[in-house]
Amino acid sequence: xxxxxxxxxxxxGKYQALNNVSLDIPEGKLTALLGPSGSGKTTLLRIIxxxxxxxxxxxxxxxxxxxGLHVRDRNIGFVFQHYALFRHMTVAQNxxxxxxxxxxxxxxxxxxxQARVSELLDMIQLPHLAQRYPAQLSxxxxxxVALARAIATRPKILLLDEPFGALDAKVRKDLRRWLRNLxxxxxxxxxxxxxxxxxxxxxxxxxxxxxxxxxxxxxxPIELYARxxxxxxxxxxxxxxxxxxxxxxxxxxxxxxxxxxxxxxHQGSSQLYxxxxxxxxxxxxxxxxxxxxxxxxxxxxxxxxxxxxRPEGWxxxxxxxxxxxxxxxxxxxxxxxxxxxxxxxxxxxxHLFTGKDTQPATxxxxxxxxxxxxxxxx
Amino acid sequence: xxxxxxxxxxxxxxxxxxxxxxxxxxxxxxxxxxIMPLLVIFVEALGAGWSTLADNLLDQYTLHAIGLTLFxxxxxxxxxxxFGTALxxxxxxxxxxxxxxxxxxxxxxxAVSPVVAGLLYLLLYGRNGWVGSWLADxxxxxxxxxxxxxxxxxxVTCPFVARELIPLMQQQGSEEEEAGVVLGASGWRIFRTITxxxxxxxxxxxxxxxxxxxxxxxxxxxxxxxxxxxxxNTLPLHVELLYQDYNIVGAFASASLLAGIAVFTLAAKxxxxxxxxxxxxxxQSEETI
Numbered sequence: 001x002x003x004x005x006x007x008x009x010x011x012x013g014k015y016q017a018l019n020n021v022s023l024d025i026p027e028g029k030l031t032a033l034l035g036p037s038g039s040g041k042t043t044l045l046r047i048i049x050x051x052x053x054x055x056x057x058x059x060x061x062x063x064x065x066x067x068g069l070h071v072r073d074r075n076i077g078f079v080f081q082h083y084a085l086f087r088h089m090t091v092a093q094n095x096x097x098x099x100x101x102x103x104x105x106x107x108x109x110x111x112x113x114q115a116r117v118s119e120l121l122d123m124i125q126l127p128h129l130a131q132r133y134p135a136q137l138s139x140x141x142x143x144x145v146a147l148a149r150a151i152a153t154r155p156k157i158l159l160l161d162e163p164f165g166a167l168d169a170k171v172r173k174d175l176r177r178w179l180r181n182l183x184x185x186x187x188x189x190x191x192x193x194x195x196x197x198x199x200x201x202x203x204x205x206x207x208x209x210x211x212x213x214x215x216x217x218x219x220x221p222i223e224l225y226a227r228x229x230x231x232x233x234x235x236x237x238x239x240x241x242x243x244x245x246x247x248x249x250x251x252x253x254x255x256x257x258x259x260x261x262x263x264x265x266h267q268g269s270s271q272l273y274x275x276x277x278x279x280x281x282x283x284x285x286x287x288x289x290x291x292x293x294x295x296x297x298x299x300x301x302x303x304x305x306x307x308x309x310r311p312e313g314w315x316x317x318x319x320x321x322x323x324x325x326x327x328x329x330x331x332x333x334x335x336x337x338x339x340x341x342x343x344x345x346x347x348x349x350x351h352l353f354t355g356k357d358t359q360p361a362t363x364x365x366x367x368x369x370x371x372x373x374x375x376x377x378x
Numbered sequence: 379x380x381x382x383x384x385x386x387x388x389x390x391x392x393x394x395x396x397x398x399x400x401x402x403x404x405x406x407x408x409x410x411x412x413i414m415p416l417l418v419i420f421v422e423a424l425g426a427g428w429s430t431l432a433d434n435l436l437d438q439y440t441l442h443a444i445g446l447t448l449f450x451x452x453x454x455x456x457x458x459x460x461f462g463t464a465l466x467x468x469x470x471x472x473x474x475x476x477x478x479x480x481x482x483x484x485x486x487x488x489a490v491s492p493v494v495a496g497l498l499y500l501l502l503y504g505r506n507g508w509v510g511s512w513l514a515d516x517x518x519x520x521x522x523x524x525x526x527x528x529x530x531x532x533x534v535t536c537p538f539v540a541r542e543l544i545p546l547m548q549q550q551g552s553e554e555e556e557a558g559v560v561l562g563a564s565g566w567r568i569f570r571t572i573t574x575x576x577x578x579x580x581x582x583x584x585x586x587x588x589x590x591x592x593x594x595x596x597x598x599x600x601x602x603x604x605x606x607x608x609x610x611n612t613l614p615l616h617v618e619l620l621y622q623d624y625n626i627v628g629a630f631a632s633a634s635l636l637a638g639i640a641v642f643t644l645a646a647k648x649x650x651x652x653x654x655x656x657x658x659x660x661x662q663s664e665e666t667i
Contacts (some may be wrong), residue, residue, distance in 0.1 A: 049560065051556055072564070086557070087576065101564075149561070153562070
């Protein structure tokens with residue numbers, strides 16, 4: 001079942017939660033609604049579910065208008081952020097609730113409901129906890145019970161509100177993989193809300209980035225990461241290093257920092273956005289860039305060594321104005337960069353936003369890639 | 379130097395003198411002001427023997443007072459149960475202007491002296507009152523008869539159920555009910571299988587308190603009832619009438635009934651509190667499994 005969101009507006013008092021939002025959610029795909037808190041993503045999910053009403057606009061499932069249809073009759077699965085399990089019912093009773101609630105003429109016989117419940121318990125790998133109460137379960141177990149309860153009536157649409165928000169990192173990773181498998185097996189049309197960009201990029205087929213009640217960009221995760229449409233999406237998807245300054249005669253400068261911009265004709269105020277992996281560190285400035293930085297911190301945890309740097313003689317963007325560059329552990333072991341060292345950032349590919357333009361121009365310093373890597377020596 | 383102190387180190391406020399002094403005062407006050415009067419009621423009531431007590435209780439007017447009191451409670455408790463639940467549902471599940479004000483207004487019957495409440499009802503619904511004079515044209519009399527007694531009793535006891543439910547329902551939120559409606563349950567099924575079991579014990583607690591107050595209310599009832607023996611005399615009013623008639627044994631006999639109800643209420647209240655604490659404990663201790 002595909003979902004069409006058409007011109008949805010929602011206001012809470014003076015606050016515009018959703019501003020003329022239109023979206024197409026393809027059938028059988030796992031879509032992420034990604035955005036910071038207050039971006040309207042949960043409100044949109046609740047309007048699609050029918051838990052919230054919109055001020056104007058239409059929601060349709062497979063072309064059929066459901067805007068006026070009561071949530072009870074929409075036959076969707078909904079997983080709440082804090083699980084919302086029925087606290088005085090056992091796990092088995094929780095899972096059976098949807099089937100027990102069917103009108104008498106559609107309700108399967110008791111034995112069939114029981115069979116379905118135990119099938120679902122097997123699926124979530126918790127058959128031994130059937131008679132437990134929600135308070136006796138861990139967070140991850142509660143979330144799996146909530147999922148089983150939501151899909152017990154075989155809905156075509158599965159909506160999840162921050163499904164992993166309240167879980168610790170390890171459990172979250174397991175459940176993410178499990179949800180992906182579940183989705184692939186049953187071919188729901190799924191939408192999940194998250195503020196975690198890594199979760200959205202890793203788990204979904206399509207990401208909808210939202211900001212202040214607007215849809216900023218919709219794309220597949222890889223495309224979205226490679227080609228952000230706006231400063232907001234760039235900022236929101238992962239760490240980014242920014243040089244903000246004036247373009248003059250094909251070079252962007254601020255303070256004692258400058259970068260040449262091959263093929264750029266614009267003049268005036270611009271921002272150069274660089275992802276951590278699009279920058280190298282060197283002990284001397286390159287021919288095409290002079291970006292002096294002093295090392296603030298080195299973090300060895302993870303598959304990459306993360307180096308945090310403070311601009312020297314110029315200013316970075318944002319409140320802390322810190323730049324972040326990732327280097328491999330091998331590189332780190334060779335060069336041993338330490339806190340307080342001075343080094344130079346060498347950009348390889350960058351994205352230039354000029355004036356009020358929302359679309360960036362990609363800049364690449366082809367010759368930079370042919371240069372041998374400069375060793376970091378104190 | 380300071381090691382000599384460490385073995386005799388005490389927590390703040392743990393001095394033995396203060397501890398025993400406070401314990402002694404609390405005990406003395408409890409015995410003098412609470413336990414002794416309660417004992418006196420039963421001693422006096424039974425002073426002339428069981429048969430006298432029975433005679434006094436089986437007196438025609440006493441029986442009528444008991445009947446009227448139970449009748450008033452039987453009307454008041456279910457009405458306030460419905461009203462309190464509906465009100466708690468309204469202020470915890472909906473957002474509307476004046477919601478906070480409404481939560482504050484619920485407490486008015488606690489803040490106003492019952493005698494004042496009775497007077498207000500008399501002024502409003504009495505024969506010369508704003509509403510009462512209009513009703514009198516249709517030959518409807520509320521004051522100085524049982525409807526008046528029920529009205530003021532409802533007024534005095536209406537906060538109990540709502541005040542027990544509101545904090546609990548606020549804390550539990552409406553997510554479970556939303557989950558129920560997404561799963562296709564009807565409104566009645568959601569109330570019966572999700573909401574009601576979650577608030578059951580708080581509801582019982584509210585009912586116990588409402589009942590105790592409905593049975594024991596004196597001030598407001600005495601203003602609107604008119605104290606007509608055998609007609610509008612509730613048990614607390616009856617105690618006072620007997621006492622003023624110098625029928626000390628009769629007064630104490632009726633009073634012992636009221637005291638008995640009070641003791642029973644305390645026991646029921648204790649049981650409900652113990653149940654709630656046990657459920658909470660069990661949930662918390664098992665969360666770690």
